[in-house]
Amino acid sequence: MSFLAIDIGNTRLKWALYAAPQPGAAVLAQGAAFLETIDELADSQWRGLQPPRSMLGCNVAGDAVRRRVEEQLELWDLTPRWAVSNARDGGVRNGYDHPGRLGADRWVALIGAWAHAQARGVDGPVLVVMVGTAVTVDALDGEGRFLGGLILPGHGIMLRALESGTAGLHVPTGEVRDFPTNTSDALTSGGTFAITGAIEHMHRRLQRHCGRSPIMLMTGGAGWKVAPYLDIQHELVDSLIFDGLLALQAHRLAL
Numbered sequence: 001m002s003f004l005a006i007d008i009g010n011t012r013l014k015w016a017l018y019a020a021p022q023p024g025a026a027v028l029a030q031g032a033a034f035l036e037t038i039d040e041l042a043d044s045q046w047r048g049l050q051p052p053r054s055m056l057g058c059n060v061a062g063d064a065v066r067r068r069v070e071e072q073l074e075l076w077d078l079t080p081r082w083a084v085s086n087a088r089d090g091g092v093r094n095g096y097d098h099p100g101r102l103g104a105d106r107w108v109a110l111i112g113a114w115a116h117a118q119a120r121g122v123d124g125p126v127l128v129v130m131v132g133t134a135v136t137v138d139a140l141d142g143e144g145r146f147l148g149g150l151i152l153p154g155h156g157i158m159l160r161a162l163e164s165g166t167a168g169l170h171v172p173t174g175e176v177r178d179f180p181t182n183t184s185d186a187l188t189s190g191g192t193f194a195i196t197g198a199i200e201h202m203h204r205r206l207q208r209h210c211g212r213s214p215i216m217l218m219t220g221g222a223g224w225k226v227a228p229y230l231d232i233q234h235e236l237v238d239s240l241i242f243d244g245l246l247a248l249q250a251h252r253l254a255l
């Protein structure tokens with residue numbers, strides 16, 4: 001019954017093997033690999049794994065990367081399946097102008113977030129934040145409608161853009177300070193507060209739109225770096241995309 005969930009991001013592939021395609025299933029194994037090293041998965045991390053019976057992935061890195069991962073999946077006898085953004089799934093309705101153009105990672109994370117909210121009996125709005133190579137801040141209303149969301153550059157891209165777009169800025173890592181008094185701290189703090197500022201802005205907007213304070217779920221490799229500087233209540237859920245993939249797979253099996 002084991003189920004392999006794969007999240008191919010802009011920088012890294014993350015995978016988790018679950019005992020069953022059901023929300024809350026036990027994790028049997030998990031790992032991550034930079035996209036440059038994915039051609040070794042079958043010979044390294046995946047070698048010796050208990051063969052998964054099914055898989056569902058989520059990919060924002062393009063068709064070439066997907067095909068490379070499918071080659072690695074030939075290690076096992078399974079049909080690769082990839083989540084695509086559509087008009088509704090997993091209890092979420094997609095409000096994007098062109099639903100299919102919404103990043104699959106955002107769609108799957110929204111479905112994972114909705115599953116979390118349902119499991120806890122939350123019936124108000126949910127703000128879904130992913131902090132990685134890019135940052136996304138997506139709004140779900142209390143009925144599971146995706147209202148829309150923000151895309152902004154991640155911390156790394158912001159700093160590299162400043163470094164390449166100015167003559168005099170070089171970017172050694174600094175500390176986050178309220179009132180930075182050197183260039184490194186000013187850059188690191190600027191990047192961090194650009195992200196927290198966008199999140200807090202969307203939180204206010206969603207609260208105003210729905211007339212209720214949203215819960216906020218945050219995920220992505222750098223979520224823990226941003227979390228300490230957020231002035232609003234939030235919860236880090238590292239597995240949000242995997243939880244979305246589990247919810248989708250369970251949903252599909254139930255149909």
Ligand SMILES: Nc1ncnc2c1ncn2[C@@H]1O[C@H](COP(=O)(O)OP(=O)(O)OP(=O)(O)O)[C@@H](O)[C@H]1O
Nearest residue numbers: 009010011012132133154155156157220221222225
């Ligand atoms: N102090 C920081 N604050 C916010 N973000 C940061 C910080 N330091 C690094 N980052 C971001 O973290 C990213 C790397 O994190 P990681 O590779 O774990 O993300 P990820 O969720 O796996 O990304 P993706 O899914 O896009 O591949 C960098 O691209 C950078 O933008």
Ligand SMILES: CC(C)(CO)[C@@H](O)C(=O)NCCC(=O)O
Nearest residue numbers: 060101102103104105106134151
């Ligand atoms: C925004 C990113 C890069 C975040 O990973 C990804 O979701 C993506 O490539 N999205 C497609 C464009 C969109 O979501 O509108």
Ligand SMILES: [K+]
Nearest residue numbers: 009010105132
């Ligand atoms: K991601």
